[in-house]
Amino acid sequence: MQSNQAKPFSAYQLREDFPALAQSVNGVPLVYLDSAATSQKPRSVIQSICRYYENDNANVHRGVHALSERATAAYENARGRAAKFFGAEAQEIVFTRGATEGVNLLANTLKKRVLGEGKTILLTEMEHHSNIVPWQMVAQETGAVIRYIPVVPETGMLDEDEAKRLFAGGVAIFSCTHISNTLGTVNPVQSLCAWAREAGAVSIIDAAQSAGHRKVDVREIGCDFLVCSGHKMCGPMGVGVLYGEGSLLQDLPPWQGGGEMISRVTYEGSTWNKAPHKFEAGTPNVEGAIGLHAAMDYLDAVGREEIRLHDALLVREAMGVLSSFPGVRIFGPVDESGEHAGVVSFALPGIHAHDVVTLADSHGIALRGGHHCNQPLMKKLGVPATARASFYFYNTEEDVEALRCSVEKIMRMFSKL
Amino acid sequence: MSTEELYQEIIMDHAGKPRNFVEMAEPDAKVEAENPMCGDELTLFLRASADGLRIEKTQFTGQACAICTASASLLTTKIKSLPIGEAESLSQAFQEMLKIPAEESAEGSAERLGNLQVLEGVRKFPMRMKCATLAWHALDHAVVQLREKGASEKLTFSDG
Structure with a gap:
């Protein structure tokens, strides 16, 4: 899959692009069903990183020599690519270490703008720890209160009536996952962000589980901020994207201090660079951004809608197979109650x-x-732990069959039995 | 060792029908232990003998994986009626067994460990090590509780 021409979707063909999938573990061929933790990487991503280090490696934004110019161009091209991927403008894209760092950045900068004693941070009960703990830390610091939109355990969906009630009570920050990494629930982010807007709240979407699996367009969703991790979308580890709506992002105070984020430094004080550079202190993860660029190219060549449909197909099969065993509990939405991601x-x-x-x-x-x-959430579901199978476009019906046998x-x- | 070999009959037997798996009313020591990373949770109860020198009874409850449950169940059968000090050194020997190969371990530890050696294979599965040791860590803490209790009793005795 080196060209951007549309090809008929074939998971079997796409697998060939992933060197790590072609191996045996414990003497049997690997069946990788853990893409929600991290996806495997296609050859084009791996090669883009090698190429960068073999040809263009230099520090960005600082040098005027040829290599530095090439590295800077590659890094800024990646920013432009990410903007296109999410339907945003380049100056609205900040490179982070991942979704976790994105949330931490937002928690620590927004607290100075909108949080204070008694202000409400609204989350949901299905958030990953990375979208709970940073808020708990700033709530403790500012006296803000955290509330959670409940999950209905039987359906794995958010209680929307309760959500509306909570928004009506006044909310300063609303932060919510697009797709639950545990339940596979696809949240109605468009409505949730609209309710947040009506309530005058800043809205943040955690797209860690969705960005590589479906079309994610920030204007369509209507969120103020969005975070994701490159490594869950075929990119390398240690790089992620934070989207912030133009003026909102510009208005945030800086978070970490250092080189690159400043415009002028004296012994007495400093002035800040403009967004997005204001939020990228220090030498950035250039190889990460370049690898992520290649990953986004790859995902678009596969087709994000095709990926969504393939995930849905396999997860439906897997749920059918698992529910054929006596006493097996499956969590998250079933077909009638809502969409179930991969x-x-x-x-x-x-x-x-x-x-x-x-x-x-x-x-x-x-x-x-x-x-x-x-x-x-585990506590709420009444289980100490669950087993989780997660699918991606390189998984096949044979993988589901292997799961059944196992x-x-x-x-x-x-x-x- | 293959994974199937790890889940030997004796482990499956103890996991499926854990021994002494019942809550103890008024224990002399009670320790709740959990591995938050994987969700193993158990509570270990000890009753000391009247003279406070031996472990008279051990029971446990909880919700845990087969390795953790079997390890806890075997523990309760092994330390019954042991002097407190011996239970402590058994725990040490068990935890050592999971760290170093049998041939390098202290002389006589194999005999002492007996059927606990079925868990030796866990050494090859570093991610499961904590499952096997959870009950034993709980025991270490419970023994400290017993000793403290014993010490206070002794104090009462000398006062008298």
């Missing part, structure tokens, strides 16, 4: 998730087991 959490009867994951690994299947960085073996081993 993530399925499940619990086998009387078998702890860690045993499921260890045994599945012996069958060559990479699953995730645990609380998925969502301890309070679950059957595990159930037999524990005398549940």
